[in-house]
Amino acid sequence: xxxxxxxxxxxxxxxxxxxxxxxxxxxxxxxxxxxxxxxxxxxxxxxxxxxxxxxxxxxxxxxxxxxxxxxxxxxxxxxxxxxxxxxxxxxxxxxxxxxxxxxxxxxxxxxxxxxxxxxxxxxxxxxxxxxxxxxxxxxxxxxxxxxxxxxxxxxxxxxxxxxxxxxxxxxxxxxxxxxxxxxxxxxxxxxxxxxxxxxxxxxxxxxxxxxxxxxxxxxxxxxxxxxxxxxxxxxxxxxxxxxxxxxxxxxxxxxxxxxxxxxxxxxxxxxxx
Amino acid sequence: xxxxxxxxxxxxxxxxxxxxxxxxxxxxxxxxxxxxxxxxxxxxxxxxxxxxxxxxxxxxxxxxxxxxxxxxxxxxxxxxxxxxxxxxxxxxxxxxxxxxxxxxxxxxxxxxxxxxxxxxxxxxxxxxxxxxxxxxxxxxxxxxxxxxxxxxxxxxxxxxxxxxxxxxxxxxxxxxxxxxxxxxxxxxxxxxxxxxxxxxxxxxxxxxxxxxxxxxxxxxxxxxxxxxxxxxxxxxxxxxxxxxxxxxxxxxxxxxxxxxxxxxxxxxxxxxxxxxxxxxxxxxxxxxxxxxxxxxxxxxxxxxxxxxxxxxxxxxxxxxxxxxxxx
Numbered sequence: 043x044x045x046x047x048x049x050x051x052x053x054x055x056x057x058x059x060x061x062x063x064x065x066x067x068x069x070x071x072x073x074x075x076x077x078x079x080x081x082x083x084x085x086x087x088x089x090x091x092x093x094x095x096x097x098x099x100x101x102x103x104x105x106x107x108x109x110x111x112x113x114x115x116x117x118x119x120x121x122x123x124x125x126x127x128x129x130x131x132x133x134x135x136x137x138x139x140x141x142x143x144x145x146x147x148x149x150x151x152x153x154x155x156x157x158x159x160x161x162x163x164x165x166x167x168x169x170x171x172x173x174x175x176x177x178x179x180x181x182x183x184x185x186x187x188x189x190x191x192x193x194x195x196x197x198x199x200x201x202x203x204x205x206x207x208x209x210x211x212x213x214x215x216x217x218x219x220x221x222x223x224x225x226x227x228x229x230x231x232x233x234x235x236x237x238x239x240x241x242x243x244x245x246x247x248x249x250x251x252x253x254x255x256x257x258x259x260x261x262x263x264x265x266x267x268x269x270x271x272x273x274x275x276x277x278x279x280x281x282x283x284x285x286x287x288x289x290x291x292x293x294x295x296x297x298x299x300x301x302x303x304x305x306x307x308x309x310x311x312x313x314x315x
Numbered sequence: 316x317x318x319x320x321x322x323x324x325x326x327x328x329x330x331x332x333x334x335x336x337x338x339x340x341x342x343x344x345x346x347x348x349x350x351x352x353x354x355x356x357x358x359x360x361x362x363x364x365x366x367x368x369x370x371x372x373x374x375x376x377x378x379x380x381x382x383x384x385x386x387x388x389x390x391x392x393x394x395x396x397x398x399x400x401x402x403x404x405x406x407x408x409x410x411x412x413x414x415x416x417x418x419x420x421x422x423x424x425x426x427x428x429x430x431x432x433x434x435x436x437x438x439x440x441x442x443x444x445x446x447x448x449x450x451x452x453x454x455x456x457x458x459x460x461x462x463x464x465x466x467x468x469x470x471x472x473x474x475x476x477x478x479x480x481x482x483x484x485x486x487x488x489x490x491x492x493x494x495x496x497x498x499x500x501x502x503x504x505x506x507x508x509x510x511x512x513x514x515x516x517x518x519x520x521x522x523x524x525x526x527x528x529x530x531x532x533x534x535x536x537x538x539x540x541x542x543x544x545x546x547x548x549x550x551x552x553x554x555x556x557x558x559x560x561x562x563x564x565x566x567x568x569x570x571x572x573x574x575x576x577x578x579x580x581x582x583x584x585x586x587x588x589x590x591x592x593x594x595x596x597x598x599x600x601x602x603x604x605x606x607x608x609x610x611x612x613x614x615x616x617x618x619x620x621x622x623x624x625x626x627x628x629x630x631x632x633x634x635x636x637x638x639x640x641x642x
Contacts, residue, residue, distance in 0.1 A: 049432075052435070052437065055429075056433070059447065059507075060442075060443055060446040060447065063447055063449050064446050066450070066453075066465065067449060067450075067453060069465065070457070070460075070461045081470055082469075084475060086472065086475065128357065131353045131356070132356070136354065139353070141351065144350070155558075156557060157365060157366075157369070158564065158618075160567075161369060161372065161565070162369035162372050163602070164372060164602050164608050164612050165368035165375060166368040167602075184364070185364035185365075187356070187360055188356050188357045189357070190357065190361070218342075218345045218349075219345050219346065219350075220349070223353075247454070248453075248454035248456075250455055251567055251568055255599075268456045268457070269575070272575070272576070273572065279464045279467070282460045282464070286460045290454065294449065294452055301445035301448070305445065305448060308448070309513070
């Protein structure tokens with residue numbers, strides 16, 4: 043066992059980087075809890091003030107923020123349930139079922155992660171006009187219902203964590219594939235599905251560009267509302283950063299509480315099989 | 316396990332061999348079709364909303380296609396001709412490369428060092444990891460809003476600190492260099508920790524004995540990182556370089572929102588003089604401000620080719636960077 047004093051430089055470097063990582067988030071809380079006049083002072087305040095709730099009510103008056111929060115919950119919630127379900131299903135097939143073309147299809151799944159799909163945004167938008175989905179939440183939800191990362195992630199996990207003998211025992215008991223999935227795979231997948239769910243929720247909650255393009259300013263998601271709040275001619279940083287705090291802090295809180303599992307999930311997904 | 320407690324289905328004899336179930340035809344169908352049915356949703360969705368739009372972009376780019384016009388005449392390669400003679404396009408290409416290099420190179424280098432530092436028994440290991448990943452949890456909009464305040468001309472903390480040490484204040488949005496640096500810092504801030512964790516995951520799979528041998532041979536920590544760790548995790552390095560390159564070529568939200576701090580007009584143009592308009596932002600301006608779908612599609616398709624070229628170049632570059640295992 044190495045003892046702590048052996049790496050003073052490592053600690054110093056990590057502490058410095060940790061400080062720079064955390065400070066901007068802390069700073070948003072500072073700005074959000076003061077008024078604009080206080081932020082114009084030199085030196086600026088470095089501790090939270092007492093103006094947070096007043097700022098929050100201003101945020102809800104300025105932008106359709108309440109609606110945006112509801113929309114984002116609907117969008118991110120639906121996407122999370124769907125991605126988790128379909129990824130577990132596909133992961134089960136890739137990890138444990140035998141079928142022709144399995145290896146090639148799995149490789150194709152990984153390769154699709156590297157396709158810059160954002161470049162197809164114009165025809166995608168034209169497609170949404172055709173479907174009459176522009177301005178509607180479907181336009182944001184449907185294209186995100188399942189993704190390659192989730193499929194790959196669950197394939198990795200189930201390949202490692204689900205004993206094949208269990209499935210064989212189920213087969214002997216006469217289970218069809220769907221019953222195997224429901225009664226053996228789903229319980230076994232639960233820890234990884236929880237991590238995938240959290241990662242998916244965060245990504246969907248934070249998604250900005252596509253909702254900006256396809257939704258309307260009066261019926262936005264939270265990130266689009268936030269960008270409305272923070273741009274324009276009025277230079278009201280307090281308003282923008284209060285919106286930022288309202289939109290970000292719930293996620294940050296969940297992350298800090300469940301960070302260990304989430305980080306484990308990211309690192310597991312990173313190791314390629 | 317739940318299944319063990321369930322009675323077998325009435326029509327199937329208990330303990331039947333898997334090869335001989337009660338209804339062989341249905342069983343065979345289940346076994347052959349189910350796997351494809353289970354993986355199909357992803358492929359169908361990706362085909363419809365990923366591949367199809369990308370390919371259809373090429374078709375649209377050959378037309379004078381406007382949101383409002385009823386006819387979309389075929390114009391051949393006209394859009395491409397216009398694109399290549401448009402100085403704003405080349406300006407955006409330069410900005411994209413500049414911001415990409417400024418953000419990606421220090422980001423990945425720092426991530427490697429951080430992962431190397433974390434890859435040892437440290438106290439507060441989890442706390443460090445959580446803090447490093449914190450920026451990645453904040454949305455891109457939040458990042459730009461926060462940093463725009465920090466980089467504010469009059470009341471920004473960065474300028475206040477510069478004042479303190481006697482350096483002139485910087486109007487970060489005004490110049491090419493300063494705006495690129497500011498945007499690169501935002502991108503770095505959001506992604507360095509994430510990449511560090513990816514590297515750390517790969518480093519933890521490197522056998523300890525190799526490091527012990529290197530230590531006995533007298534290799535310093537820096538030397539071990541360069542000559543042992545990087546060659547051992549090269550697939551992961553290649554993977555992150557490719558993913559970061561693809562991401563860098565599509566940067567849009569940062570310049571869009573950074574410009575929005577100046578004025579609404581400066582948002583889609585990436586600053587009043589297009590000093591930080593990236594290619595993706597140029598595409599957005601043409602596609603969703605002037606609704607020239609055909610022209611914007613030509614830009615998208617050229618960007619796609621650029622992504623392929625740059626990714627290919629970086630891939631070859633990283634592959635050639637071999638440190639060798641003989642310390």
